[in-house]
Amino acid sequence: MVEVLDDPVGQSLRGAHAHLARRVGDAATYQEGVSTFVAVPVRPTAADWDDLARLLGSGGFADLFSADVTPPASWEPVFELDGFQMVLDRAEPEAPADGVVELGPGDVEEMLALTEQARPGPFWARTAELGAFHGVREDGALVAMAGERLRPPGWTEISAVCTAPSARGRGLAARVTRAAIDRITGRGERPFLHVASSNTGAIRVYERLGFVVRRPVRFHGYRVP
Ligand SMILES: CC(C)(COP(=O)(O)OP(=O)(O)OC[C@H]1O[C@@H](n2cnc3c(N)ncnc32)[C@H](O)[C@@H]1OP(=O)(O)O)[C@@H](O)C(=O)NCCC(=O)NCCS
Structure with a gap:
């Protein structure tokens, strides 16, 4: 199976x-x-x-x-x-999701602009329809976000985790990821995610939040002849 x-x-x-x-x-x-x-x-x-x-x-x-x-x-x-595919092993109590707001259809333009700048991976005009998204605003501007993507039974993938370059190193990625974790575990599911093996900064953030590697993966795409 x-x-x-x-x-x-x-x-x-x-x-x-x-x-x-x-x-x-x-x-x-x-x-x-x-x-x-x-x-x-x-x-x-x-x-x-x-x-x-x-x-x-x-x-x-x-x-x-x-x-x-x-x-x-x-x-x-x-x-x-x-x-790597990572799964949440144990939710760490640190990094509470303070100041995090839920994002909606009216925020898509800003989400597109932030992902264009921070490049967390593919994000398109309708990607936010895949699940719930959370973010942090500073002086009105969206500076960090994380959301839900794939949803195999019993699990929800956290995706599009990113922080504007000018706002990095202050724990914002940890906060928005924590908000996503809380929402997923709150409905009785387990969080997982995918990250490029070269993205050591993101992997450190995820490990501190309690994620562990489940398996190495290879992402790949092809042109249909
Ligand atoms: C990876 C990424 C999301 C991290 O965002 P971030 O908001 O800077 O992350 P955090 O602030 O939570 O953690 C980053 C570092 O800041 C440190 N930090 C957290 N809060 C801090 C604080 N208050 N003061 C000082 N340092 C702090 C963390 O300990 C961490 O340190 P480390 O580099 O030793 O691990 C961001 O670099 C990014 O957007 N990258 C491009 C997109 C991307 O790769 N996304 C992940 C896709 S899977």
Whole structure:
């Protein structure tokens, strides 16, 4: 049996995010502007790759995220990145989520501007529809945020953690991540997240909050022939 955390995109698209999914056969992806992540069955057949090609169209971007699958040789690699999947082991009592506010549809322009500046990973106009987002404002400006992304059963992924360059090193990332942790554990789920293995600063923040590495992962994406 595949553990749900080994297929977080497929588990989300079939479950909590089914209302945001587009699919052909057993291949699925998110609606335009939400996420580029795609899912195929854990052991995909040639027919599954054909379904994904039909779903994305020729020249489309197949963002396989962390899936441990290999597309046909004719699919041109676009990117590859080593990372870690981390899970919350024990919630540390420090870093209370003081001064953190919930963000909503009216904040999307500012969220896009902050992620454009801080580059935590992919964030598009509809990404915030995936879950709840929290942030910190200083003098009215959004300077830090974190939100919810993938939702395999029993778990919620924390994503888009970022702090404006001018506001770093003051514990803001820890605070917004803590707010996300509290919200997720408050509804009886466990938090997990993904981080590039080279992002040692973010990994330190997560470890201090009680996250531990569950497994190394490889993020990868391809161009559909
Ligand atoms: C990674 C990132 C989110 C950290 O944001 P941040 O707000 O600076 O994080 P914190 O302030 O909580 O922690 C950073 C450091 O400040 C220290 N710090 C926290 N509060 C502090 C305080 N009051 N005074 C002094 N230092 C403090 C922390 O101990 C930590 O130290 P370390 O570098 O030794 O680990 C930020 O650098 C960023 O936006 N990076 C680009 C986007 C990104 O990579 N996001 C993660 C994607 S997975």
